[in-house]
Amino acid sequence: xxxxxxxxxxxxxxxxxxxxxxxxxxxxxxxxxxxxxxxxxxxxxxxxxxxxxxxxxxxxxxxxxxxxxxxxxxxxxxxxxxxxxxxxxxxxxxxxxxxxxxxxxxxxxxxxxxxxxxxxxxxxxxxxxxxxxxxxxxxxxxxxxxxxxxxxxxxxxxxxxxxxxxxxxxxxxxxxxxxxxxxxxxxxxxxxxxxxxxxxxxxxxxxxxxxxxxxxxxxxxxxxxxxxxxxxxxx
Amino acid sequence: xxxxxxxxxxxxxxxxxxxxxxxxxxxxxxxxxxxxxxxxxxxxxxxxxxxxxxxxxxxxxxxxxxxxxxxxxxxxxxxxxxxxxxxxxxxxxxxxxxxxxxxxxxxxxxxxxxxxxxxxxxxxxxxxxxxxxxxxxxxxxxxxxxxxxxxxxxxxxxxxxxxxxxxxxxxxxxxxxxxxxxxxxxxxxxxxxxxxxxxxxxxxxxxxxxxxxxxxxxxxxxxxxxxxxxxxxxxxxxxxxxxxxxxxxxxxxxxxxxxxxx
Numbered sequence: 001x002x003x004x005x006x007x008x009x010x011x012x013x014x015x016x017x018x019x020x021x022x023x024x025x026x027x028x029x030x031x032x033x034x035x036x037x038x039x040x041x042x043x044x045x046x047x048x049x050x051x052x053x054x055x056x057x058x059x060x061x062x063x064x065x066x067x068x069x070x071x072x073x074x075x076x077x078x079x080x081x082x083x084x085x086x087x088x089x090x091x092x093x094x095x096x097x098x099x100x101x102x103x104x105x106x107x108x109x110x111x112x113x114x115x116x117x118x119x120x121x122x123x124x125x126x127x128x129x130x131x132x133x134x135x136x137x138x139x140x141x142x143x144x145x146x147x148x149x150x151x152x153x154x155x156x157x158x159x160x161x162x163x164x165x166x167x168x169x170x171x172x173x174x175x176x177x178x179x180x181x182x183x184x185x186x187x188x189x190x191x192x193x194x195x196x197x198x199x200x201x202x203x204x205x206x207x208x209x210x211x212x213x214x215x216x217x218x219x220x221x222x223x224x225x226x227x228x229x230x231x232x233x234x235x
Numbered sequence: 236x237x238x239x240x241x242x243x244x245x246x247x248x249x250x251x252x253x254x255x256x257x258x259x260x261x262x263x264x265x266x267x268x269x270x271x272x273x274x275x276x277x278x279x280x281x282x283x284x285x286x287x288x289x290x291x292x293x294x295x296x297x298x299x300x301x302x303x304x305x306x307x308x309x310x311x312x313x314x315x316x317x318x319x320x321x322x323x324x325x326x327x328x329x330x331x332x333x334x335x336x337x338x339x340x341x342x343x344x345x346x347x348x349x350x351x352x353x354x355x356x357x358x359x360x361x362x363x364x365x366x367x368x369x370x371x372x373x374x375x376x377x378x379x380x381x382x383x384x385x386x387x388x389x390x391x392x393x394x395x396x397x398x399x400x401x402x403x404x405x406x407x408x409x410x411x412x413x414x415x416x417x418x419x420x421x422x423x424x425x426x427x428x429x430x431x432x433x434x435x436x437x438x439x440x441x442x443x444x445x446x447x448x449x450x451x452x453x454x455x456x457x458x459x460x461x462x463x464x465x466x467x468x469x470x471x472x473x474x475x476x477x478x479x480x481x482x483x484x485x486x487x488x489x490x491x492x493x494x495x496x497x
Contacts, residue, residue: 012451019447023441023448025261026445027441029437029440033433034437037427053303054303054306054307056293062309073283073311074308075308075309075310076308077306077309078306198267199265206265209258220244220247
């Protein structure tokens, strides 16, 4: 077989295997590059916390925390809804305490979770729904459960995930993120749980794509030379 | 179809190299195990130590800090409990019972890194990083760069303000990072994949792939699949030929012929 024919044949047959995936790769890549990652992350959905100093008088002393939370490992004093709270980490998990009274606030009730979500949401929309999840949905699959899921009115269905143990905003999602996650699945070819960038399918297909591109380059050498000859002949 | 072939060729000529680089860098990133790339196994969890029974009271702490406190943490830092205090001026780390400042100098950073390093190899170098580098681009500076003398040149990055181990890098990551740079076409900082160059080239590459897909329909003829279709059709023909004769013995030819047509 002559070289140009071999180049054409290999390029054609490799392309038969990878063409559809190549379209998926480029289109998903186009989405991921065109929509800025800060928008995907939903930075604009969250209000920057006001830096107001904490009044230290009359607060529960750190020395007392070990009595409130046995097995204390670490504690953080911060403001939630304007009030000072301790977020503590113990051997048996995390918990939230009112820093003035020492009352345990966790696990948060629905009203407490709604209030925190509302205070952190940067847009005007009201809360559509709030529910306590015990089984992780795909969009927060790496986060420990349970979580309060609070969905808002507004463009792209903005959703906050609040930890019932710490009162923190663990995650924020909206439809642009969900679309990103969907096209990411096509990009890394993990059609199962969208996480494994080292799956066998992508390892095989990427090298086939390399070969397709390389044989395409090989084919270019003949494609352009032949055309010049045709022009000369015509002239 | 001629136009699509012409476009495919010219898009291939202009963008083919980047397409090849995307495929090759993607292949490299798919091959490098992401657990190894993240170097997560190089960092041990924080060791548990006894919390002091009498940490400094809040009033005394406020006085020591001397500025309004925005956030306060009480936590172990290697071998002692500390207060990590955030004020408008920044972050201070104080020993939790006496309130004495703990400066995160080279020696302290080295000790903190060794305590969290999962390997047994000794430290090769300790350097302070004040300006963004490829290894520290996602971290709050300044940091201490503590490199160990293992095969993978594992490097722990220790915050020079809080003493926390912020992350680890190794040679697998350094190789991955070159592929990442080629993949996202950000050759300076290797950070952003949202810039006009990559969006433009991605549009072209999408057309390159799509036009290639369209051309496939034109490029293949029946003869290309003869190796699979010919034996298949021979087999089907043989079965067709065998069926009427087998049935002809039992029911007669006309009936089986009508069955065949149905």
